[in-house]
Amino acid sequence: MLPIVDIQDDLARAVRRTRRIILTAPTGSGKSTQVPQMLLDLGALGTGKAVVLQPRRLATRLLAKRVAEERGVTLGDEVGYQIRFESVCGPKTRIHFETEGILLRQMLSDPTLADVSAIIFDEFHERHVYGDVTLARAVQLQQTARPDLLLVVMSATLDARLLQPYLEPCVHLHSEGRTHPVTIEHLARPLHPDRDTPWDAAAEAYERAARNGHTSGDTLIFMPGAYEIQRTLEALRHTPAAKGALLLPLHGELPPTEQDAAVARYAQKKIVVATNVAETSLTIDGIRLVIDAGLARVARFDPWRGINTLHIEHISRASADQRAGRAGRTAPGHAIRLWTENEHAGRAAHDLPEIKRVDPSEMILTLKALGVTDMESFPWLEPPEARAMEQALTLLRDLGALDASGAPTPLGQRMLSFPLHPRYARMLLAAGERGAVRAIALIAAIAQGRPILVRNAGKEAAERRRELLGGGDSDLLVLMRAWNYARQNNFDLNRCRRLGIHAAAARQVGPLRDYFLRIAANQNLPLETSPPDDADIAKCVLTGFSDQVARRLDRGTLRCELVHKRRGELARESVADEAALLVANEIHEIGRGDGEINVLLTQATAIQEEWLRELYPEDFSERSAVSWDADAKRVVARREIVFRDLVLESQLRGTPPAEEAARLLAAKVLAGECALKGWNRAVDQWMARVNGLARAWPDWQLPVYDESTRELLIQQICLGAASCKEIKDRPVLPTVKALLSSAQQALVEKHMPERVTLSNGRSVKVQYADAAEPFVAARIQELFGVEKLPTLAQGRVPLVIQILAPSQRPVQITKDLAGFWRDHYPRVKQELRRKYPKHKWE
Template structure:
């Protein structure tokens, strides 16, 4: 057996685990921790008669590690060393070392929380900080502190600082220095990186050509984001492979085990291994001397719309770049070419953000709830203590935890207290996101479990469509149907024969053969968990609605592609959707439009890529408590009136509405008052009338403080306006209601009488003419205006406030222009009238201008225009 750098540390590891149940091991890539440490525990007798379970972040790593250990033991996989990944288990009654993916251990803990038969659990590559890894560590630590104190836990990491994990476990840490050969790292120049016409596969082909020419031997490992990029790079490298005698071999998680073996085992010819990031942290691939790194990876993410898992192409962190480059120096000096600039590298984060800080938590929360933990108990950090206390190594963000609990309550998986319900427990039987588990559960209860499982498989795997299956992109090619999911299920069935989806049929129907194969595997697994086999369309529509109660939408108008959504906001229905007629629908998947920028004038916002028809009957069946009738009393700004509508709502989404002839009086008054206050009281009186009234009141209050008068404040005016709104529904009615009279009516009776006495609205001259008194802002005297002749016979001008305040008189000529403004009429007659009389006599000879105005009689008041005698 080939010696590895971790070997000298193995006795110390075994001794540390004899002294205590937990340990943290730091070892760089290539040290051998994945294969040698689990076997050392077994051989040291630390597992007793139980199993050693090793958690791996990826299926490929689990398979490769189990095969490497079995090979070193001289056995076949499935004997002493075996593995278990999704859709595949290679293990038997003799298996003592079991390599599993992280999610499978979580599901095992759910079905058997005490982990009987498991003596030790090793969390490999813990620095990757997958959500399932964090959840497994927290659950295992909780188990160790309660029912299984003897359970041995080992966290192994290549790059993560061991101290925080060691503190969390209360464990020592050991470090292996490993063995690394020097690796020469090269970068693209800024000029090369800036060329927009060079595609990734062309950069890969150029870098591989240089790597092959620079060294006479050694395999080349190329890191690419996904299978599509691998396919394009393989096509670009085909001429070089033929001329240089190279084998081009892909390596990714969806390949069959024998194809993965071909990539990782030595071959007869020099190899170029085109791999996703599965090769970043798995067992060493012998013979690799050069690494070409695209700097990209498809990393786990989730759809903000549905919470379902997705993969996004992102730049890798500096730690991941170091891991990739290190693959070239495992067995000898190597070379790494990064297809990006040094400036780009140095600007990247040191580590990837842990999934617990960025992922949807609903599946994890539901799993924890099954252990009897309520929602309020799930946010604790590593300092949480006490018998049976639950604590995360690193607690999730409170907002993400709250969102997960909220969704699970809507799905019926948690009750109001945040504890798991019976449907929630049944949902945990399915290895699915809670939305999809709810879909399958509802379909199964309605007799369509098998088809519900297919819909869940379609939604849970990557996009089934390689191109639009509904035609060449135009509406004319798009069929009309009740659900895009049902349409995809129909296409899947068309692509399948007795043995599953046919690649040729898939391509003909516009489906991805790889995605269809993944859907088929998931479908077969889920079919084993359901009871019913029907395919009732109504049952499937109901099941889809049950999984997406928060994504119900109403078409804005018949035939429109605009959809108004529960919770506010709107979206547009993709033109390839078959749901073209249903007025109500479920927006199953939505996002920003991908591809080219929208044309000028095009509408933005989310595009609903997958929809399913809904109906009021289905909403009543599934969510009767979320349906309600109410009367909406709202303001019509254009018509300046209150209007009432009776509405049927699902949560806050209006499903139906009709206008009512007369709104509820109290609510109408409140709505009218709000609108009126926004406009302001002065809009509901004649121009300037309110300010003149305020000035009049202010004048009276200043000249007779004992009368108890005071000018009303703006708040008093607002109150008077609000009072006028009672029994009214429009601005027009308010304007006719008389706001000035309402302000006066609010005064006590004595105050109103005092006001009329001290500051009347009008005064009457001896001639019988009544004049309006004009009151202005504080400090300005009140005034009246009339023809000069109207004041003949008066020795003094009229006064207010009991005769104490003379009025200012605007004395008008026959042309209604003031010839004098005075508050001293006697002085005017004596000093100014003689001169003014001469001028007026000359200009208006037909009018009488007596020499002595004190003895002259004023002209009779003119009757109103149109009165008898005119």
Template structure:
């Protein structure tokens, strides 16, 4: 489509007029659908119309793939080399120069620019593209940019763009501002819901079934865009689709973030052959793929989230919101009418949220908080936020930064260590590790470990590190064999064949080198190279550095056979098989991941063995020694230990000879109440007595008999356990005497009198009374009721007893509280039915 035909040009005059109107303070919201040309054409319009006379135009993109591809597209359109007038910059990669006027960047790049140049003196306009995704950093940048514009840079233009945006709310936030809406020229897309169960069959099999039934059987034409949630799913889907004869001449093209630049570009290029593009959600926004007429949508995506209970940053597979589903469907209607097959039901769709919860309300805030403190913002509430961050999230982030000595706990201000940490384009954990590594003379090793933690695994398949040829018997860290493997690739100049011979990923190894080299440059050690890397001798220092950065991932092994572990924060997980930390009781993990299956489980990996003396050396103030009593399931008794704790994690236990009797009583009581211990003395007699007490309490309030509750049961058992330390001492001990002590002697006799165990009927026969929560009753064979014409009762006639009447076979034939009515109305029929079956019994 020619530039002038793109829908964004229909509102070009409105855009120019709005940005030149001083009443709007240079603030503009553009609402334009997918494919309208807003991402590529707006910066060109701003340049052509001289809206930004000085300074560059910075376009924020949520994904590095989009930033690079859009920059390449715009550079081609304006006829310049990428990196000249038009460029891009993402983490550890850039193509910019002094001539650059249009710069596409990921959010973290501009956030770091705020640190280096708080007034953004070289920036004339900031364009927030795809703002509806509400990334954490874009929210922060917008808040900082608004404050900057209000205080120092009234000339700074702020433009917020989105295909799906709640304009009224953002307009209120940006007030005063203009709103320009571009209707677009999309074609109708027919939506079909296909209710499939993705838990029964793998997603690639389900997609294959949908393609056969909906595309092949109906002989639909046009390029196809398939949305799944990960690279593995993309590869498996391509394998399955290759087996369909109908697609034998089609190009099956993967599209996801970790592909090479060239592989990503193939998806966008026109082709004479039919294209079937299997993509993650990077094809949902910003990137426009021409020719797509069919969308097959799994309705899933990997979404960044933070589990506050477990303290884990994680990417979890989840259902996309309605706004994302609309974006995906819109891809099929850019150039002609299209079809979208959604692999979920209409009911499911109606229950999905309209939009995702903003990241600022669901992610770890420590990196953002450090950046804000470094830029002079110490009071987060002082900024005008579109959504105010949760206080709990801010407090947790502060605690992490205080523990890393980045924030002074007394003054609440950033420390020199914190300022230095903020200068690194990595998470505070890693920046703190770099500073620690520099002081411990293992900087090269640590920056390489950080680089190796940023992308895909260096090995092309899963391996057990303790059995691979790069491991050493003296290794204490999983990173040591990984570093040796990388060193082999480095010395082989990342040669593809040589790397493949050892099942190493040459591309990942090279990318790790570039990241590590960049970090060395920031650290001021550009003279270092990695030829003298020392994986063999750096174990202890490496461990101490990881302990500083990942102190809250310290864990203790609970079982050597199952590798179950307990981490700081009470989290439970399993150490991966083959870890070099397997033999250590205490270790620290660089990765703690949630894995989804039938249940969400925690997998601990990239671990390093730790000696308790090292924890004492580094975190003396966070250690505490306390006496703790617990129930030991082996001897089934309460024992008392002296425990050494780091935060809430027990590092070691030492047994004490003396056990506190009061603690023992509480622990034994808890074990009984929770059902872990069964006491034989609490039987039917105890339960009956409680029912009798509560019966009198309810029906004779004048006697002040207290109601006995579940909480009272705990008090009785505590009294029962008093003086004991083992299960053996209490398992056969009778409980009833302790239960009787609940009442005074007078009250006890009152209960026995008013709620007797047995009652004498009018015919002289005695029968046991059954006390239930619903009321008392008797259960008696019909023949024993002869001559009893009145319903027996308790409480001086206040409470009639329910009478469960049994046949000769001891089965109930009727339950009543009206014996006179029974004999008159029911008995004749019952007699008629039973007399023939039981002729030997008395029948009157």
């Protein structure tokens, strides 16, 4: 009996009390297969069905198959499943396993989920974006049209502190399970990134485990993907300790029969090499040894490509514990981690929720179609990053999926029928209209994986590449030819290397292209029987990446200006280096040693302005603009043709408006690019005098010269001019003073004067500065007989004096002249008399 059965009575009581349940139970306790059956057998589903949401397709199918076997029914009858492009269920299905994104899309046609009595969110701790969003939408539905809807959130390791307040009122059930101890072994030294491979390390670990008596049962080895799984199986075939064991792969791309074989029971020992699909939902009986590479392919937004991609990354400590626990399901076990204890301590405690690391555009489009108008007020468990949300909304508008008000367009509604990133949904729709579906499916597949062409392959490889792959004006066409060359040569390593082609990366493109073609076929897009025109391919690419249109700034360089006010440089090896207009599929930000960032445009395709007008007529505008001609150092008026915010054409037109010219000239003066000779020390002194008096006597309500006032004054001085030459000799002080009335100017002259008279009758100049107190300077001999300094602003502003030696260097700075004569002068006089014996010393 599975451990989860112990909570059946608690579950029955909870269902009677509430419509929201959190259930935590260890891996292997049976919650994924038993809880849906409990709800059905308890009568908790009424006449409806339970939808069990799974993060992965493989687990969805295998769990449905297991439950159907346990209930003795045909798969697709009482128990069924649905994944992308495959549905094995019918009108009698009561337990319906499906992947997380399916249910949210079903809400588009059935907003109230009329035939669904319960939604079970399995393995919720993985925090996939569609799991989070579907839960939020289900909570909304439960609060409005479906208060009877039962929600059960299940996981082996769940942070109930986050989830419980979100789901209140709810009941939290916990099953302890019955697990066995698992000993953990780490490597003594880290794997070398260049010399050591995870598959060889796994084979060596199995050999070592056999010597230490840990291979009496079956073994589960975790690898990040199908390629690494295949290499691990090859390494095990040459490992003596693995001789006689069944070697079985397990990942989502395998045919169902091979997936079933991996979880089946055998009389002989088996070694299953799997992705993280075996980490949680699936229990493979008999596992006593786990070998963990500590890696997984993680979905993450790639800002270079503008899409979500899969990166191989280190797993968290929580995931490592989940994997190790698989060895203790039926008996004490052993786990070998292919990393050191120090490396383990440095790993993240938990995985970052997917909603925080992927592009939310596909999810946002789905929510918009469901009627969610305000993304900020949507009841997120954890919201996407604000910047990611803003970028996604901008992209969806650029793709034509949303209108100006943020509502889905008919095109956006159609894009939702494609289970793809919106960029490629848009491209495939365009390809269907232009007879280029096969070509675009190949381009999309190439874009998803590792680069298939080496950037710096060497001169010889580059020459052979040009000779065999041709040129043209699109890097994407070169990539397509490179893949076809690799395929025609059966991905031969040596032949590919001669052209700088990554054979392994190219080999992985084919299955993905076929996947995209299946999507196209499911959406009734016609597949072309003859190659499309290059122009049609380019137009399809443009529909998916119109936000990455770029204009060459200068035919002599590779510098470009892009839509959304960005700048970058076209890669030197691009075949589109002669294009005036282009679209870049990838934008790389590359840090430099000096801290600056270079923006590099790659996978570029030349385009024409008439294509933009054909595809996006509403995004074109003509406008009058004022700009700065840096060479002539003058403001010029231009007539511009603009695509969105990217200027495509610009022509000089007449004289710029006076006020706009003045504003721009003033900005150049403030930036130090234009000179105003009349803005001298006298101007600065006047402004400091006024500001000082305004601080001393705020009741007098004098104007203040701050940064904004300074800018306005410069604009006033520049009014009527258009160039640096016209303004450089214009008078400044009269305009600056004119900010004050004649009466206010008189107050300044009286209370903050240019000169003051000392008590010995000498007149000295006052120096003013905004950041310091006003001061005077005089040689000691000029101060004989002066005991007290005058003050300014009716005594509210003290004067500071710099007492100078005969050399004009300060010997003392003070406000207390009497104190200087009394306390410091005797010593100063003694020192200076030796240096300057001819001067008078009192």
